[in-house]
Amino acid sequence: EDQVTQSPEALRLQEGESSSLNCSYTVSGLRGLFWYRQDPGKGPEFLFTLYSAGEEKEKERLKATLTKKESFLHITAPKPEDSATYLCAVQISGANSKLTFGKGITLSVRP
Amino acid sequence: GAVVSQHPSWVICKSGTSVKIECRSLDFQATTMFWYRQFPKQSLMLMATSNEGSKATYEQGVEKDKFLINHASLTLSTLTVTSAHPEDSSFYICSARGRLGDTQYFGPGTRLTVL
Numbered sequence: 010e011d012q013v014t015q016s017p018e019a020l021r022l023q024e025g026e027s028s029s030l031n032c033s034y035t036v037s038g039l040r041g042l043f044w045y046r047q048d049p050g051k052g053p054e055f056l057f058t059l060y061s062a063g064e065e066k067e068k069e070r071l072k073a074t075l076t077k078k079e080s081f082l083h084i085t086a087p088k089p090e091d092s093a094t095y096l097c098a099v100q101i102s103g104a105n106s107k108l109t110f111g112k113g114i115t116l117s118v119r120p
Numbered sequence: 121g122a123v124v125s126q127h128p129s130w131v132i133c134k135s136g137t138s139v140k141i142e143c144r145s146l147d148f149q150a151t152t153m154f155w156y157r158q159f160p161k162q163s164l165m166l167m168a169t170s171n172e173g174s175k176a177t178y179e180q181g182v183e184k185d186k187f188l189i190n191h192a193s194l195t196l197s198t199l200t201v202t203s204a205h206p207e208d209s210s211f212y213i214c215s216a217r218g219r220l221g222d223t224q225y226f227g228p229g230t231r232l233t234v235l
Binding site (some may be wrong): 040041043045050051052053054055058096100106107108110111112113 | 122124126152154162163164166169211213215217222223224225226227228229231
């Protein structure tokens with residue numbers, strides 16, 4: 010069975026304290042792995058797509074990496090405005106393009 | 121680019137009434153649209169997938185007759201919750217995917233409260 014697990018469930022950081030969010034997956038064939046950010050009461054905002062092991066993508070203080078078993082979202086010197094829930098989702102090869110989401114990681118950054 | 125809108129952003133209705141939610145892709149053609157619901161502090165649960173001009177494909181456990189989905193054009197999909205009951209209260213979110221690429225772009229969501 011295809012599974013996506015995100016850890017930790019919640020993470021509290023001090024402003025400037027870098028950390029990483031983990032997304033591990035067990036799927037029959039990975040077509041793509043997606044990271045989204047969701048603020049309370051809003052829809053998810055697209056961050057990154059990763060397709061193959063070793064791939065990395067960066068955007069401001071965020072960097073996403075991918076291995077054959079997991080993905081990391083590294084947050085460098087976070088600011089309070091980075092506080093949100095970060096969702097990881099996988100798309101399976103040969104599927105009808107639907108995404109399977111993890112439960113999300115709620116990040117709080119204290120000033 | 122890749123902006124998706126939803127209307128209304130929130131709705132309150134009485135039990136037994138029907139509610140329609142619109143999802144529009146504003147700056148791209150959405151060949152596939154998806155409808156999700158999300159309960160508090162939980163992740164997104166896919167309800168159905170619709171391709172323009174085709175019948176929607178519903179996920180297991182989702183009632184087709186209760187959640188009617190229409191994808192009549194490349195920029196508009198609608199979700200109608202028929203005979204809504206309090207247990208249908210939730211946050212409904214649509215997403216859209218264009219002809220090229222795999223990325224789904226999400227709308228801002230619609231908060232439905234059924235009294």
